[in-house]
Amino acid sequence: MIEARQLAVSLGGRPIVSNVDLAARAGEVTAIVGPNGSGKTTMLRALSGDLAYRGQITINGREVSSLKPPEAAAIRAVLPQATSLSFPFTVHEIVRLGLVGGLSGVSERERSDLPRRALERVDLAGFAGRLYQELSGGEQQRVQLARVLCQVWAPVYEGRARFLFLDEPVSSLDIRHQLVIMDIAREFAAAGGGVVAILHDLNLTAMVADHVVVMHDGRVAAAGQAVDVMRDEVLARVFGCELRVGVVPPPGRPFVLPQSVVSRQT
């Protein structure tokens, strides 16, 4: 369980996130949506322990700012929006870096096989020997996800849930691989872990998220189940454009049709 209370983060003296209360439960996929510059990434970085903050953030009851890097690494793994690489490592070598903290949550014997299994999971079997820098953007993003998966291979470790923080995990992926990644997120949550993902695709959000947090101007504009949160007036107000929200029949989840930039609701 991740809980933020009265969270506020400033960057270079400018308040980016203020007054945020947030809860992300184990066993659920929590999606964070919102326009560019609404503070999504800053909030995720605060949850990751990268930024100084005011207020409270706890993961499994422990204050994030008090966690040492190895302790935090045993509880959560972070997939950043973009990763640059300074030396010509192979895909295998990159994925294996996920094990550098030494707590994937599986036995020593299984561990040596983890990079291969993680690559298979992200649909990159056979890429282990390739040089990372020679891959396409989408392939690189999936290699990074495989690395992150290695770090917290067991969604529950020593009786406590672990968390995946994903910052726009599907931003450069084709439709099949968007679904593969969403499938991984759901599977991780179903096995008892927690997922916090920043997403831009509202339909993907509606499909995958158990809990949706809509951010606007550094605050939480709405939070709850997709059906409750993803409504015409909320989305129009937050994104500043007109959207039509409908509901797909069997599971009763919403879908969003963009209409036009000008919001006609005033």
Added chain:
Amino acid sequence: MRAPAAGDRGGRARLASAALCAALAATVLISLASGASDASALTVLRQWFAATPQPNALALRDSIIIYEVRLPRILLGILVGAGLAVSGAVMQGLFRNPLADPGLVGVSAGASLGAVSIIVLGQGALAPVTDLLGPLSLPLTAFVGGLATTLLLYRVATRHGRTSVATMLLAGIALAALAMALTGVLIFVADDRQLRDLTFWQLGSLAGATWSKIAAVGPVIALGIATTPFIARGLNAMALGEATAGHLGIPVQRLKYVAIIAVSAMVGASVAVSGAIAFVGIVVPHLLRLAIGPDNRYLLPASALLGAILLLAADAVARTIVAPAELPIGIVTAVAGAPFFLWVLLRNRGVIDL
């Protein structure tokens, strides 16, 4: 035993390291046996293992040459070459950039400034330092000079965990210029005897190696190299950026401090005994990355081996190419290293975006 995974270059790296060990042993033997005098290592070895030692004048002269001249010089070459090459590899990992090198970004110049100030002012303004530290004052002031430059450089070139190549190289130029200007001031006030010491030392040379110098800098360089197995994994993670290294559980701040202190110590000690020998730190890790990949767990020890080999080879060239005179080794490494550096730049033109 399980077959190694595709993309795992560990086996190849271990093989290369074994080959480098053998090559180093061969280089040492050749260096022992060659030099201005015709003293042959074989004669001395035979003397050691002879059933009934027959000391004669020739063998005695040979053994003095080998014990007091060649052996210390070889050991110093190994220490300095290994220290400089490992420093280069660690700095490149820390700055996340294959162009970082103690010589290029002013660390050596800072260490030189420290060393020159003790050579020139050691009996004057800095006499208390000399009294306090004794024979360690030269390597220690060089260390302080290198440390100050490295810290400044890191401060200037790194913002929000990202090191800008352009800023790093430009800041390095500025810092080196400043250190050299201050060194110039010291040279200006130096007397004739100090000047002679300085000139030879500045060009870089292994000549004048003695057992006491080895005793002073050997432990420092050996300690510096000994820390590298503890930072190798962390430096690997740093290749993904500081934030990601932290997310993976690496205590990044501690890693940076350890790396900076180890580099400053190794560069300081090397500069103190042999002057600024350029390009070893950039050529060696680069060649090795081509051969065994960038994994620091293998790259750092292999850099120590290849650095030692290359410096011994350069020293052999320096000693023999204008025999019986001797070229400063810094000239040899620069003549070979500078074109190599240009070649690296050309190869990376597309990748390195200044």
